[in-house]
Amino acid sequence: MLKLYHQGSSVCAAKVRIVLHEKDLDWESEYVDVLQGEQFNPAYLKLNPNAVVPTLVHDDKVVIESTVNCEYLDDVFPEPALRPTDPYQLAQMRIWTKRVDERLHPMTSVLTYSASHRHTILDNNTPEQVQAIIEETRDPVKRARKKEWIEMGMDAPTAREAVKEFTRTMVDMDKVLAAHPWIAGNTYSLADVALSPYLNRLSMLSMDAFWQRYPNVSDWYRRIQMRPSFKPALRDWVPDELAQSLATNGARSWGKVEELIREG
Amino acid sequence: MLKLYHQGSSVCAAKVRIVLHEKDLDWESEYVDVLQGEQFNPAYLKLNPNAVVPTLVHDDKVVIESTVNCEYLDDVFPEPALRPTDPYQLAQMRIWTKRVDERLHPMTSVLTYSASHRHTILDNNTPEQVQAIIEETRDPVKRARKKEWIEMGMDAPTAREAVKEFTRTMVDMDKVLAAHPWIAGNTYSLADVALSPYLNRLSMLSMDAFWQRYPNVSDWYRRIQMRPSFKPALRDWVPDELAQSLATNGARSWGKVEELIREG
Structure with a gap:
């Protein structure tokens, strides 16, 4: 039996749902409401000491780390294969999944916060309340x-960095996709899975x-x-209200992002 | 034909040499003198746009990222196997290699600089020269x-963080090694490979x-x-003078690290 501890707007959880x-x-589905801090519940911390989603439970085995989950699922349920058989293409796939985790992922929360969450906070709070929200960290x-x-x-320096990192990703994706239809070669793979939630985030913004x-x-x-995996894995779990505010706030921020x- | 672009004291290059x-x-061997900035040579940047070592070249194929190199070598040259066959143990192996890359690796340069390189700089320069070294960044x-x-x-806050991260690594290694002889299970694997250069760094300090x-x-x-891999992969490529200064300077810093x- 497979159980996924996950959350609607988590890009990492979305990757595992795609697979x-x-x-x-x-x-x-075991929904962990990260916005309510449920990832810090002692029972959840026992499963995932890093206090993040997702966590995959397969029978009695607990596996953390979404990128590891994806390879694990492909090891245990090999059909349809989501990894190239050619070792060089497989290496290219892993270079991409690693790059997404190490470079694109940290910039995604920066972009989402600066382009969307900030508007929600500023729209719904007095200056004193905003100050209190800052100081609770x-x-x-x-x-x-x-x-x-x-x-x-x-205009925040880290937000500018985020736009640069997304741009570098586009440039390099475009280059590899000129050579073959999918990121790591001729077949859809975990590299395509890894990138999908991040471009979907831009789309939702x-x-x-x-x-x-x-x-x-x-x-x-x-x-x-x-x-067929797109809607159920990437859209259906996002709460309507959040989807709405990402779309509206993102549109307000687009001029500056553009x-x-x-500027490059 | 296999060719490795590498450097003596790089922990990442050491992993690939172990494999x-x-x-x-x-x-x-293609030695890239990182201390002389050779990783920025245009010819090297063509192979590795990230300007880091190592880079593995296998016949006409270029593969970057040391962790990916290790899996690639195990894919192409499967004997002796360096990955568990059991999917759960394989997942544990990958959780460790990922943790080393994302958490331990960044703290290793912090520790090496604060515990050793700083002494070399302070011992060999006037206060004005030290200032110039800082300002060239x-x-x-x-x-x-x-x-x-x-x-x-x-005493630098990031150096304290580095000691904490190494301590957390020790605690968690000790826990898994209580259950089985090697990090990911009963056989030596890429998880053991990944950790070796980092403990070796402490040892050299x-x-x-x-x-x-x-x-x-x-x-x-x-x-x-x-x-048999220990000496040729982890020790023989480190320049004598550097090995000497790591040992001497590290000993001077040990009291504070202890x-x-x-303090925990």
Whole structure:
């Protein structure tokens, strides 16, 4: 039996849901409301000491780390295969999944906060309440970043870095997709799975125009959206209210993002 | 034909050398003197746009990322196997290699700089020269960290973080090694490969006492040192002068490191 501890808007949880749907596996959902801090519940911390989603439970085995989950599911349920058999292509796949985890992932929360969450906070709170929201973060480095995202939005230095990292990703995706239809070669693989939630995040932020200059990326994302896994894995678990605010706030931030893209 | 672009003191390059020796493969060495900035040579950047070592070249195929290199070599040259066949143990192996890359690796340069390189810099330069060395780093965030490491050594906040991360690694290694002889199970695997250069770094810094409280780690490292791959992969490529300064400077910093370990 497969059980996934996950959450609607987590990009990492979405990757594992994609694999579950691509392999047409039955799985049980355990929703962890990260926005309510449920990842810190002692019972959950026993499963995942890092206090993040997702966590995969397969019979009596607990497996953490979404990228490891994806390879694990492909090891245990090999059909349809989501990894190239050629070792060189397999290496390219792993270079991409690693790059997404190490470089793109940290920039995604920066972008989402500076382009969307900040608007929700500023729209619904008095200046004193906003100050209190900033100060409830105890770690001084994290507090300084949060303050910057709320007060400066897309003008925050880290937000500019995020736009740069997404741009570098587009450039390099476009290059590999010029050579073959999927990221790691001729077949859909875990590299495509890994990137999908991140481009979907831009799309949910009304920022599809991010890849308009990259025809191969546009075509790839169109094909990703057409896969039967797209809606159930990437859209259906996102709470309506959150989807609405990502779309509206993202649209408000797009002008500035476009400016940053043009500046390069 | 296998060729490795590498450098003596790089922990990442050492991992790939371990795999090459464990599999008894013939390989050609291309030494990239990172301390002289050779990783920025245009010819090298073509192979590795990230400007880091190692880079593996197999016939006409270029593969970057040391962790990916290790899996690639095990895919292409499967004997002796360096990955468990059981999917759950394989997942545990990958959780460890990922943790080493994402958490331990960044802290290793912090520790090495604050515990050793700072002494070399302070011993051989006037205060004005030290200032110039700090100021040659253009990125303001990196410059501030460098200044902190040189001026504060192991009292720098990031150096304290590094000691904490190494301690957490020891605690968790000790726990899994209580259940089975190697990190991911009953057989030596890429998880053991991944951790070896990091404990070897502590050892080269005269800090073997870091794991004296962890008997399973002590026993594991003793077994790692006895493997025929240890000396050629982890020691022989380190320049003598660097080995000497790591040992001497590390010993000078140990008192403070020990204090930080005791504080927890």
